[in-house]
Amino acid sequence: MNDRTSINPGAALNAATGELFRQAAGQGREALDRDELERFVASFGAALAEGVAGGVDLRITLENTREFGMVLTAGMGGLDGALDRTNFRKDRAAVSAAVELTDAADFLRLFRRTLAYQKMAVAAERAGRRPADPVLEFCFGLMLGLGHEYSAQNPQAEFVIRHLELDAVQFAKKPTVGAACVEFAKPAAARLPRPAYKIDKLIHPQSIGIVGVSASGMNFGRIILKNLMGSGYAKEKLTIIRPGETEIDGVRCVESLRALPAKLDLLIVAVPSDAVYELVDEIIETDAVESVMLIPGGLGETAKSREPAAALAARINAAHGKPGGGPIFLGANCLGVVSHPGGYDSWFIPLERLPKPQKKAERNSVMLSQSGAFMITRISQNPWLDPRYMLALGNQTDLTHGDMLGFFADRPEIETIGVYIEGFKDGDGLDFARAVRKAVVNGKQVVVYKSGRTEAGAGGVMGHTASIAGDPVLFDAVLRQAGAIVAEDFAAFDDLFYIAGALHHKQVGKRLGAISGAGFEAVGMADSIATETFSLETGQLEPATVARVQEILAAKRLDALVEVRNPIDINPGADDDTHLKITEAFLDDPNIDAVVVGLDPTAPSIRGLETSKLRAGYDLSDPQGTVHIYPPLAAKSDKPVIGIVDGGSLYDAMAARMMDQGMCVFRNCSRGTKALARYVEARLETDAIRERAK
Template identity: 40%
Template sequence: MALDFSLDEGELRLAESFKAIIAPATAQKREALTETEGLAMLEAMGIATPKRILVRSSSEIESILLSGGHEKIAQRNAFDFQGAKLVVKVISPDILHKTEIGGVALIQNDAESIIKTVGEMERRFASYRVDGYTVNEFVQFEPRLGHEIIFGYRFAPDFGPLVSFGPGGIYTEYLAAKFKPGESTITLSPFAATREFVKSLLSHNVVAGLVSAGLRNTKPSIDIDRLVDAIMAFLSAAKALASCGISEFEVNPMVIRSTEASLVALDCLVKLKDFSSSGLVYQKGTVPYNAAQASRPVSTIDKILKPRSAAIIGVSEKGLNNGRIILRNLLENGFDASKIYVIKPGAERIDGCRCVPDVVSLPEKVDLFILVIPASGTPETLAQIAQMDKAWSVILIPGGLEEKSGSHMLIDRMKKALQEARGQGKGPLINGGNCLGIRSVPGKYNTLFIPEEKLPMPRGKVAPLALLSQSGAFGITRISKHPDINPKYILTLGNQMDLTIGDYLEYLAGDEAIRVFAVYVEGFKALDGLKTFKAAKEIVESGRSLILYRAGRTSAGAGAAASHTASIAGDYAVTKALFESIGAMVCDSLDEFDDAIRTFTLLEGRKAKGNRLGALSNAGFECVAFADNLGGMKLADFSDRTNAILSGVLKDAGISDIVDLHNPLDITPMGSDEAYDRSFRAIMADENTDIGIVGIVPFTSRMNSLSADPERHKEDVNAPDSISNRYGSLLAETDKPFVTVVDTGKLYDPLVHILEKHGIVVFRTADRALRMLERWRRSVAAR
């Protein structure tokens, strides 16, 4: 579903109110609003602020007080300044942080203190531009943890308008660092947040729990719905704020008024910024948007994913260069040779495919054009393709474009040609540059120009997996690490000069055959984080899985990502918070990403009915590790029937005297392949077992776990009755999910390989297995 950046009627009215308030700042070319301007914006949003009066000088406040006493302030300004204390603040466009330099004073509520304090501030800030001084009511609140809250809005170039909620006051940074994203601070997008969704997130939030759930022997300080109201006020205003050029709007603190159990904004900071340099367009009545994103003809992505005709430029007639490798890959994948054209002057055929001398000589508009020539020749070739309307899509392989300094002239020429062609209803979609391209099983092609002997492609049953990676090397590394998983699509995007992660994900979300989406991203193009997020939300809500690894999460990593793929660095914490809030799995490490690919793909279609774990191993340490890493699972209580079966297995194996029946079951190294098989089958068949794990410590001579070597031993891990093949049969017979652990060195890799050939998830340590199994279980249970 395309993003709608237009404002509705209510948002338009709010935007007009905001524009009137910020008009002086805009006229003065200020980058921030004064506090009074910010408070006026809050009031326009329906957020309560302290009662106050603005005076220009100490002489003005003295005149007011002397003309009728302190009571006159209330009469002339309709404010009630009852209470023993008042707060005086300096108002200046040059002073954003007042407290640190003496711009805020808590004083006694009497005329002498007011006049004296304003006079002192006049002298202190004589060198600043000062609009005046506010005399504010003192809002009483309990200075306890959770009672000072931060509400925030900001515009991020990759995600657009965002709203945040978390601990305020002096606790902001401390608690944010101590808790996981979502536990103390939540981040929301106005494009994907309903009231019910906000309330569900608050139910797991530390701040909301402290003030609305009530701790032991205490009553809730505020109803959770009042917190939701305030967040919804920011969400409802977010698009209007963005349309007015507001880049940041922070309320810190928002406090809970002791006398009314209501929220009051005590202070705010509002900043302005023009994001045109990030590729965004400002238009009346809309949120700033990416014009290139809006104009891309993404409805024709099927041409690049499932092409019926293709052309390649950059193929060597004699040697085996990248272009020749790609040509052969297409042919080996079953692409129709009669529909492949090679741009090669002076040649008639290469590998049986017809050659033409130049782009203009192509006999038809091809679905896919693969460009494998040096960067210097890319702009002219792409311009010809676009202007002559010779291709629906282009895979741009060469690097040295956006990521290399001094390449802007090349890029400008290329973009101009594409823009002109699209203005005429022409112009192809472009994948890349600086990429390895695409492997599409439905499209019968592979542009990953790695020789087969270096990177054998997965074969066999197509997995319900799509792998999207900005980095080509990362994509092919995943292929190498998961040789028995055959993804439907492997997409490497490089610089995302045209097509983006969000474009592909939005399109592929409509393919119900893809159940798992694994995404590696180093940085999003302008507003493509938002597009990716919206597509991910659709995927998760449809009962499917999205796995995300966001690289460039440190300043050093962001710099490396920018030089590698010309990406917007972005904010890792925001990415993590947004995607986890919708149920996507955000991985903290590359190992976790690989574990998730295996687990979510191979267990797809299975579902644990509960959280009861059945566990088996032949090593005591592993049984302890199972019990230590349950997470949200619990050990199943085996039924009497299962215990009877297990007793029989142990007796038949001659180990009933040394093995006690419990869960996890330690069958000891004395257990044979048959005992191992029968035991785990009984555990998995138990009605009290929802999910299983079995550890195989294969050193015992009673287990058939080595590759055949007749001169040294009689074992053969490939034998039909080996434990690996027995568990392969069990996987086919049960619909319950289970994983295995093989905590060994390289000698037992053949055992692991056979298990994986059967589609069994294998881990190399027990704790890693259970951590991922628990994340999978929670993810599936939430559907």
């Protein structure tokens, strides 16, 4: 349809609409013809009264996506909508949401962020007409109704909408559409659900078997065995499956899976990839294990291996239809698992290469990653992340991101979940989005980074874990709407995962207090308060706070050098106590929701060095120093306190000592303030999701 067709006001989705689809499907066609499209548009009514401003072209689409199922998108239409969406800031050109996780009112809330809505609002105001919100909400509701009715997730659907697009839609005296298209398809069979409850056996195994341990050399299987024992897992709970041997490194051996004296909770497979296919068939046939970890790479990552790897996945899937659900499989191309409660480390990286001292009094986070190396580098560089569990998913031959996140979303001891994703299996994006929403409603925070954001990156993803990268813009939109905190790069992931864990129990708000002894740092904090879609505000200090800070400065003989404001530069002459007292004053101000404080380690008045040659004892050992007085303040405050230690390696110990006590510390003001802004934006959104779920 290229001519503008009026949409009949008041008409609603009815049996005639479904009949259009059923008739075309019965004829074996994949789309409606022109006449059918016109009849469909005519049936797509809107509750429209005169007085709504028009003149703004919209594009509204339903798309049956590979990863997320049915997705609703709305934004600028016509020529404006044809512009590359990357030319606009996030949420400005269009917004998207998984149909299953939104409703008309919620989607309208998202749509208000777009330029299209803002143009409509300005046009209505200038014309003295009412806003178009009721009409838009009605329209979105009808589209969502179609999305639910003709979705692959609807088991009663005779067909599914593949793509529905209304372009150059306007709302004036009558709603009109300039162009429309509808395509549909037959429902496709989905994978059987995995018995995800068996993940508990995977992470808390009472018995572990290993296939692929060398009796004479140090291969991956032998390294895994050493790591299991080195992490404290009892030898008597281990079994090696290796014919011709009775024991290796003091661990008993058996001839085969059939020779096992009892069913294993976990079997670790560390054999060459070409031996996996036959072994998996034996695992399924014998039903000798509850969970399996497939270490080998190469399955599905090369053109030659994709077909046999797909057949392997199909056999594993079929086993889930048997009584008991069959075993679950983690991997392939899987680094392994570190489970502190389970008492084991199955990574094939020698323990000496990655020290893992406990950094939290109570480990309360999880890291899930398709890439094991991603986890290794994150923990090596950021030991304060200190997850309770770390699991590498690899190729997702069986267990998926959605399975794993859904399992941990229900664990009461888990507060923060960090996820690295290269790609989703078909439909798993929706499962993952559902799991994000469940985790958020259960009071948790989910931080996600997805690689493959460029064409070159997507190619690298396919070669690494046999994943299809998918659309990064759609990924970002759908998962943010589900409640995830989506990072744009590795550094942002590190910062957001860290700050989410550190501030989980704090109250949050938009009003920032910024304190520093360096002018550039105070300005840098103020310059870093905005994200693409959100901004903190510098809170207006109460007169009583201003007077209190002036008294502190006068007592320290700094009042002639400092003007009390927010942000405040309190001068390099301010000592540890001055920083602390001004921070306390800001925290007590009802107009301040969080404080970012530059702790000025290089200033001569700060006890920032491990040992001071100039002033003996004026160092980190002094109980009056920042590392002793700030962590208790940060711990007792209901508001977030972010410490900034901007200095080189001389001040690593200062930062580490505060972080070891649970205080949130960043090494420059821009990174710390940006992380806080991103975190507050996400927390306010997740708080609203929880409120709507009540």
